Structures are given as C-alpha cells and as structure tokens.
Amino acid sequence: MIAVSFFEVREISKRFGGLMAVNGVSFQVEPGEIFGLIGPNGSGKTTIFNLINQYYPLTSGDIVFHGKSIKGLKTYQICHLGIGRTFQVVKPLKRMTVLENVMASAFSRVNTFGEARKLAMETLAFCNLLPEQDKAAKSLPIAGRKRLEITRAMATKPELLLLDETAAGLNPGELDEAIDLIKRIRDRGVTIIIVEHIMKVIMSISDRIHAINYGQTITEGKPEDVANNKEVIEAYLGESYA
Amino acid sequence: MKRSRVIIAFIALALVLFPLVVKSDYYQHLVILALMWVVIGGSWNLLAGYTGQVSFGHAVFFGTGAYTAGILANKLGISAWWGMAFGGITAALVGLFIGWVCFRLRGPYFALATIAAGEIFRLIATTWESLTEGMVGIMILQTFRSKLPYYYLALLLAAASMFVFDLVMKSKWGFYFISIREDQDAAESLGINTTLYKNVSLLISSFFTGMAGAFYMNYMAFIDPHVVFSLHYISIMAILVGIIGGVATIWGPALGAFIMIGVQETFRSSIFGLAPRWVSQSHALVFGLLVMFVILYMANGVVGDWPKIKRLFLRRP
Ligand SMILES: Nc1ncnc2c1ncn2[C@@H]1O[C@H](COP(=O)(O)OP(=O)(O)OP(=O)(O)O)[C@@H](O)[C@H]1O
Numbered sequence: 001m002i003a004v005s006f007f008e009v010r011e012i013s014k015r016f017g018g019l020m021a022v023n024g025v026s027f028q029v030e031p032g033e034i035f036g037l038i039g040p041n042g043s044g045k046t047t048i049f050n051l052i053n054q055y056y057p058l059t060s061g062d063i064v065f066h067g068k069s070i071k072g073l074k075t076y077q078i079c080h081l082g083i084g085r086t087f088q089v090v091k092p093l094k095r096m097t098v099l100e101n102v103m104a105s106a107f108s109r110v111n112t113f114g115e116a117r118k119l120a121m122e123t124l125a126f127c128n129l130l131p132e133q134d135k136a137a138k139s140l141p142i143a144g145r146k147r148l149e150i151t152r153a154m155a156t157k158p159e160l161l162l163l164d165e166t167a168a169g170l171n172p173g174e175l176d177e178a179i180d181l182i183k184r185i186r187d188r189g190v191t192i193i194i195v196e197h198i199m200k201v202i203m204s205i206s207d208r209i210h211a212i213n214y215g216q217t218i219t220e221g222k223p224e225d226v227a228n229n230k231e232v233i234e235a236y237l238g239e240s241y242a
Numbered sequence: 243m244k245r246s247r248v249i250i251a252f253i254a255l256a257l258v259l260f261p262l263v264v265k266s267d268y269y270q271h272l273v274i275l276a277l278m279w280v281v282i283g284g285s286w287n288l289l290a291g292y293t294g295q296v297s298f299g300h301a302v303f304f305g306t307g308a309y310t311a312g313i314l315a316n317k318l319g320i321s322a323w324w325g326m327a328f329g330g331i332t333a334a335l336v337g338l339f340i341g342w343v344c345f346r347l348r349g350p351y352f353a354l355a356t357i358a359a360g361e362i363f364r365l366i367a368t369t370w371e372s373l374t375e376g377m378v379g380i381m382i383l384q385t386f387r388s389k390l391p392y393y394y395l396a397l398l399l400a401a402a403s404m405f406v407f408d409l410v411m412k413s414k415w416g417f418y419f420i421s422i423r424e425d426q427d428a429a430e431s432l433g434i435n436t437t438l439y440k441n442v443s444l445l446i447s448s449f450f451t452g453m454a455g456a457f458y459m460n461y462m463a464f465i466d467p468h469v470v471f472s473l474h475y476i477s478i479m480a481i482l483v484g485i486i487g488g489v490a491t492i493w494g495p496a497l498g499a500f501i502m503i504g505v506q507e508t509f510r511s512s513i514f515g516l517a518p519r520w521v522s523q524s525h526a527l528v529f530g531l532l533v534m535f536v537i538l539y540m541a542n543g544v545v546g547d548w549p550k551i552k553r554l555f556l557r558r559p
C-alpha cells in the first residue's frame with residue numbers, strides 16, 4: 001500500500017481575469033520539514049497560500065491534506081483541520097490587545113475563557129511576545145506585528161503552518177530571532193511552508209525549496225541546487241543575491 | 243474592580259428605590275422608557291459596536307416584537323405578556339432571515355437591508371389591516387393601573403440584558419464578534435466562521451430588541467406602524483443611544499439611554515415649556531447635531547471618552 005502523503009498540491013491553477021497567477025503548480029510536503037517557496041515579485045506565492053487557505057477558489061487542480069481533498073472547504077474549516085497561516089500584509093486585530101488577539105485564535109481549539117487565556121499565554125511565551133501582551137495590537141512596531149501573526153497562527157495548533165514573508169522589514173537582530181523562532185516551531189513538529197525574499201533566511205532554514213516564476217514551477221530541490229539553478233538565477237537576475 | 247462593584251451596587255439600589263421615592267407618574271414614565279432603551283441600545287451595540295455590523299433599522303425588530311404581543315392579544319385573545327417571549331422569538335426569526343440573506347455578502351448590504359426591512363414592515367403593518375388594524379393601530383387593555391409593576395419589569399429586563407451582553411462579551415462569542423469587526427479575513431483564517439457568528443450576534447440583538455418591543459406594547463397599551471417601525475423614533479434613536487454613551491462598552495448604551503431620553507424629553511416639551519413651541523418640532527434636528535458632535539468630539543462616547551471628559555472638567559484655571 002502506498003503511504004498517504006501529508007500535504008500535496010496537484011496541478012493547481014488560479015486565473016484572475018486574463019492573468020494566470022498560478023499555473024499548474026504541483027508539490028508535496030513531507031511531515032516535519034521546512035519547505036521553501038520562492039519566486040520573484042508577483043510570481044504567485046501569496047496566491048498559492050490563498051488557494052491552500054481556500055481564500056480564493058481554485059480555477060483547477062486539487063489540494064490534498066492527509067490524503068483528503070480540501071478543495072471547496074471554507075477558510076475557517078482549513079484552520080480547524082490544522083493548517084495555519086500568516087499574512088504578508090499583516091492583519092492584526094487592531095483594537096484588541098496582543099493577548100486578546102492570541103486568545104481569539106486560541107478559541108479555535110478550546111472553549112472557555114480560562115483555557116483560551118492559558119493557551120494564549122503559553123503561545124505568547126513560546127514566541128517571546130509575552131512582554132507585549134497588554135499592548136494594543138495597533139501599537140506594535142512591524143517586527144512585533146509579524147511576530148503576532150506567527151503567534152496567532154500557532155495558537156490554532158497547526159500541523160502545517162504557512163509563513164508569508166514573516167521576515168520582511170526586520171533588522172538583522174530581529175531577523176536572527178525570527179529564524180530561531182521558525183526553527184523552534186519546526187522542532188515542535190510543525191511542518192512549515194515558508195515564502196521569503198531574504199535569501200539568507202530561506203537558504204539557511206529550508207530542507208527543500210520550490211521555485212516558481214510567472215505562476216509556474218521552475219525547479220525544486222535542495223537549497224544549494226536551487227540556488228545554482230540557471231533559471232532561478234535568471235529569474236532573480238539584477239537582484240543582489242543572483 | 244472593587245470600586246466599580248460598589249458603584250454598580252449603588253446604581254442598582256438607586257434604581258430600585260427610585261419609584262418609591264419619586265412618586266411622580268411623569269418621572270417614573272421617563273425612567274421606564276429609559277430602561278427600555280437600555281435594552282435596545284445594548285442590543286444595537288452588541289451587533290454594531292462589538293460585531294461591526296451596523297444596523298440602521300432596529301425598528302424592524304422592535305416593531306415585530308411589539309406587533310407580536312399586540313396581535314396575540316388582539317387576534318388570539320391571549321395575554322400580551324406572552325409577547326415578551328414570542329416577540330423576542332419572532333424578532334429573532336426576522337433577524338435570522340435578514341442575516342441569512344445578507345451576511346454571506348460583504349459590504350453595505352446588511353446596513354441597507356435593515357433600512358429596507360424596517361420600511362417594508364411598516365408598510366405591511368399599515369396595509370394588512372385584517373391582522374394589524376392598519377393605521378388605526380392596536381389598542382389593548384393595560385394590565386396594571388400603577389406604574390410600579392412596569393417599572394420593575396423594565397428594570398429587570400434592562401439588568402438581564404446587560405448581564406447577558408456582559409457574559410457574551412467575556413466568552414468565546416465575544417472574542418469572535420470583536421475579531422469579525424476588526425478584520426474578517428484574519429478572523430476566518432483563525433478558524434472563525436464569520437457568517438455564523440454575525441448571525442449569532444444578530445440573533446441575540448434582535449431577540450432582546452423584540453422583547454423590548456413587546457414590553458412597549460404591554461406598557462403603552464397602544465401601538466401603530468408609524469411609531470414602532472419608525473426610522474426616526476426607533477432606528478435612529480437606537481444608534482444615538484448606542485453611540486452617545488459609548489460604542490463597544492457595556493455601560494455606554496445604558497448611560498446613552500438616560501441621556502437620550504433626557505434630551506428627547508427636553509425638546510419634546512420645548513425645554514419644559516420655557517421655549518417657544520417650534521423647539522419641540524426641532525428635535526430631529528437636534529438629534530442630528532448631537533450625532534455630529536459626538537462623532538467629532540467624543541468618538542468613543544461618554545463612557546469611552548470618560549478620561550477625556552474628566553480632564554476637561556477637572557482642569558482648574
Ligand atoms: N485578487 C487578485 N485579483 C487580481 N490579481 C491578483 C489578485 N491577487 C494577486 N493578483 C495578481 O497575481 C499575481 C501573483 O500575485 P501574488 O501576490 O501571488 O505574488 P507574490 O509571489 O506573492 O508576490 P510578492 O513577492 O510581491 O508578494 C500578481 O500579478 C498579482 O497582481
């Protein structure tokens with residue numbers, strides 16, 4: 001018998017009017033790995049997350065989690081199934097405190113105020129955001145907001161976590177902290193698909209990388225192989241890490 | 243924490259003793275109305291203030307509750323007091339229908355639909371004479387001569403509604419309501435079924451507003467379509483009560499109800515007969531100016547902006 005794959009996207013496509021933002025992309029993610037997804041601006045990375053998340057309906061293709069298609073489910077159901085995500089353009093619940101933000105998401109796993117508070121506090125501590133717990137979410141600087149995105153997603157106890165450019169806009173010190181956090185999340189057994197423009201981050205933490213351009217797959221493989229791939233270098237040409 | 247408990251106990255005691263001390267029917271009447279508005283304002287606030295789904299037509303729920311009680315008495319010959327339960331339920335059913343149609347869509351559909359629903363129900367109540375007595379309205383016999391039973395019932399209703407709203411807002415539902423208000427996309431991705439919980443908020447809100455409507459029928463013993471389905475007297479008033487005291491606070495609408503009844507009465511009586519009669523006709527205008535003032539200078543209402551107000555008055559030259 002063939003083992004059921006953990007997570008898989010099969011020939012997924014998304015059309016926005018005349019634009020194929022994602023065009024027949026397939027990949028499999030193994031449990032416990034950090035799977036990098038790279039591509040130049042506008043290549044369709046966030047759209048892939050929005051498809052997995054069922055924020056947009058698929059134009060074609062299928063998405064399979066634990067051997068079952070999740071196509072057509074509602075976004076909130078995807079969360080309950082165990083797929084969490086962060087937003088590239090952060091979406092803090094602005095007029096709630098940091099703790100309340102995380103509690104709101106903790107309620108996806110527990111029912112009482114006390115349990116939600118406990119789960120939220122644990123998650124805040126794990127993500128080093130505990131000192132900010134009483135601050136209004138809107139008062140956080142960008143690094144804090146990015147971290148809140150991760151903390152909130154973690155409080156939903158995901159098996160698979162989609163991180164969309166959570167390191168963008170951070171200074172070098174904050175960057176090291178972010179990398180450390182992502183590794184600790186992986187060490188907890190959470191599988192991660194990460195979209196990141198900063199090559200230092202994506203190359204150093206990914207187990208495997210899938211590169212796309214214009215919504216189509218260029219290559220997939222180990223970080224060093226992908227980094228040396230001719231098409232990948234061409235896609236990124238002119239950018240500092242080419 | 244402790245100080246606020248003392249204040250609550252003091253307010254509760256004052257309200258319990260009020261009709262025993264102040265024997266005037268007129269003032270008792272005003273406080274009964276204010277207590278009824280505590281319920282409506284709190285209901286509006288749950289949906290609009292906390293959940294972010296602004297209703298411009300709470301009259302549709304109030305009127306449905308009032309007519310349910312009235313029709314039960316008038317057509318079925320059973321006590322209009324049954325309307326307290328059934329009025330809440332019918333109003334909630336109307337709410338669920340509007341929510342079912344509108345909440346799957348985003349944007350101003352809900353707000354617009356509430357205005358439309360209020361007008362449609364007013365027309366139905368006006369034209370379906372065999373059921374509603376049309377423009378003539380429904381008149382029933384009052385159960386009590388004294389205002390006291392009505393007063394204490396209104397007080398109980400107000401207290402119960404505030405208790406429920408407070409409980410809800412400290413629960414999972416409350417967190418979900420505020421999350422939906424703050425960011426629907428984020429809320430969905432955090433596992434919140436936003437369509438469902440908008441409907442839950444609307445259900446609670448319309449239920450209590452319907453109960454208030456049924457209470458009004460019992461208390462006033464007379465309703466007609468132009469009052470209970472009124473955009474101006476009910477829907478706009480609900481918004482004013484909700485925002486003047488403070489949106490998205492438990493105490494805001496309660497305070498707002500007393501402020502607005504005070505304002506309304508001051509103008510209705512032409513500043514207690516001291517001003518010319520045209521003043522009493524200008525109260526719609528005053529309501530409008532009041533909304534503008536609050537939005538410009540006290541966006542968080544009296545309760546929300548309390549520190550600001552305190553600073554203003556405590557500042558000694
Ligand atoms: N809702 C939408 N409607 C129309 N076009 C869209 C929509 N969302 C994305 N697109 C387009 O789809 C393409 C892929 O966008 P996407 O946001 O997925 O890129 P990305 O790889 O995440 O880019 P970036 O690195 O800048 O975040 C872009 O051309 C974008 O303009």
Ligand SMILES: [Mg+2]
Pocket residue numbers: 045046047088164
């Ligand atoms: Mg993107």
